[in-house]
């Protein structure tokens with residue numbers, strides 16, 4: 593099975609959690625886009641709900657799919673958020689932000705009663721950290737913030753390089769919120785909670801891509817003999 597097939601299988605299972613009238617957080621990335629496409633089909637067939645997108649890209653995709661959207665100002669409490677992830681461990685701790693949307697993704701997930709992750713089972717890891725950890729920072733004082741981030745990483749028992757994320761044209765990437773992203777290539781993060789606390793203590797850090805204690809379940813799709821087998825970590829109730 594191709595990667596898009598697996599993403600669609602995870603998204604299809606998540607769609608079963610969606611009920612009429614729901615206030616739904618909608619994630620960002622290719623797996624979240626597969627969910628948007630399937631959700632759009634249900635909406636066009638008559639399902640009524642309101643979605644809160646986690647990025648400008650998802651806002652555009654959901655609008656194209658015909659999904660009614662609102663902001664968190666209009667709908668500050670959500671029933672469910674469905675989003676992708678870059679890594680997930682067996683305690684449902686995540687790395688997110690590969691698509692640079694981690695700040696809005698975390699705000700939306702935190703405003704939701706439940707967050708369910710959808711992903712290719714290859715995203716499941718024993719220890720977080722092989723995927724570079726995205727850290728969203730204010731452009732002001734970038735060099736000083738970067739040094740403080742490097743020191744925080746060391747204090748949290750991690751080792752690795754920190755790189756400013758750039759666009760294909762080589763310019764520093766700007767998030768939807770007008771911030772930059774530092775990607776920390778750490779290999780492994782032995783204590784994500786300590787790293788989270790250390791990063792939050794740096795004034796220029798707006799948010800980081802460790803989602804700890806936020807997801808209540810993960811729907812993971814794997815290719816088993818040519819068919820998509822879906823595994824659920826956590827509880828979908």
Ligand code: 5RP
Nearest residue numbers: 621622623676689690691693
């Ligand atoms: C965007 C994210 C995405 O959810 C994450 O990068 C996974 O993306 P994909 O489904 O394309 O693999 O956190 O900021």
